[in-house]
Amino acid sequence: MTIMETLADLHAHLVDSWKTLTPKGNRFFGVFNSHKNFPRDLLLKCFETAQKTRTDILTTIVNFDDDRTTGIFEEIKRYSQHASLKDFRRLEYAQKGKLLSVRVGDLTTHFLPGREIRTENGDILLIGNGDDIPSRKASDVFKTAKKRNDSLILVPHMGFPKIGMRLTTAINYRDYIDAVEGKVYATEVHRAELKASDSHTLRYLFSQGLIFNNFDPENPVESLREGLSTARHYQTKKQPGYCEMARHVASFKAADWLLASGICTEEKAQ
Numbered sequence: 001m002t003i004m005e006t007l008a009d010l011h012a013h014l015v016d017s018w019k020t021l022t023p024k025g026n027r028f029f030g031v032f033n034s035h036k037n038f039p040r041d042l043l044l045k046c047f048e049t050a051q052k053t054r055t056d057i058l059t060t061i062v063n064f065d066d067d068r069t070t071g072i073f074e075e076i077k078r079y080s081q082h083a084s085l086k087d088f089r090r091l092e093y094a095q096k097g098k099l100l101s102v103r104v105g106d107l108t109t110h111f112l113p114g115r116e117i118r119t120e121n122g123d124i125l126l127i128g129n130g131d132d133i134p135s136r137k138a139s140d141v142f143k144t145a146k147k148r149n150d151s152l153i154l155v156p157h158m159g160f161p162k163i164g165m166r167l168t169t170a171i172n173y174r175d176y177i178d179a180v181e182g183k184v185y186a187t188e189v190h191r192a193e194l195k196a197s198d199s200h201t202l203r204y205l206f207s208q209g210l211i212f213n214n215f216d217p218e219n220p221v222e223s224l225r226e227g228l229s230t231a232r233h234y235q236t237k238k239q240p241g242y243c244e245m246a247r248h249v250a251s252f253k254a255a256d257w258l259l260a261s262g263i264c265t266e267e268k269a270q
């Protein structure tokens with residue numbers, strides 16, 4: 001039996017904005033970030049990456065406060081039921097617990113929900129469940145996530161002003177943390193290094209990631225946790241730069257303005 005490796009992007013938002021609807025009822029995903037058929041484009045990107053790397057694929061869909069995770073999961077399921085992808089044969093999908101898996105031929109792509117929580121002490125990224133933790137204090141988020149025991153507990157973009165956790169805080173909560181972004185910080189905190197895209201467009205999804213040789217779909221969070229320290233780093237030449245950061249900032253400001261001005265409407269919760 002050949003053991004498939006799994007390329008994972010453990011920090012992917014996929015779109016800049018989710019709940020803003022144009023007057024025609026289409027979604028405003030962001031500036032220079034539009035799709036006629038988002039689930040199709042997402043699956044094509046995942047399967048093309050699988051073909052290129054000869055690995056299974058794991059994409060996380062990380063929520064802010066707009067419920068994009070539930071929405072995108074539903075769109076993938078609906079699309080997979082009715083369509084076959086250009087250049088690919090028929091799609092099969094299965095949901096086990098929180099893990100959604102889509103197969104076409106011998107290629108598999110998995111999706112796991114996540115949640116990024118902006119605390120007073122910097123961002124904390126939880127991968128595996130997707131539900132919010134109401135507190136915005138790092139100590140509460142760490143303790144609740146550890147108690148729930150249903151998510152990887154990751155510290156993204158450490159050292160960045162406003163959004164990154166300080167080294168002293170991460171060291172204080174070392175026992176709660178599974179991996180830290182940034183080689184120097186990961187070494188200081190004595191945790192595995194997180195490599196992920198933090199992408200808000202499909203263009204940068206899998207611009208970097210981690211390759212696991214032990215991913216178990218029956219036990220996704222536990223197997224990822226065990227594999228973090230030995231996972232290989234994956235990086236492409238196409239990395240987001242300042243232009244992409246500016247595009248992302250312009251996108252969520254534009255979404256706010258379009259809603260406030262009444263040009264766009266906000267999608268109502270189902």
Ligand SMILES: [Zn+2]
Nearest residue numbers: 011013116198
């Ligand atoms: Zn993020």
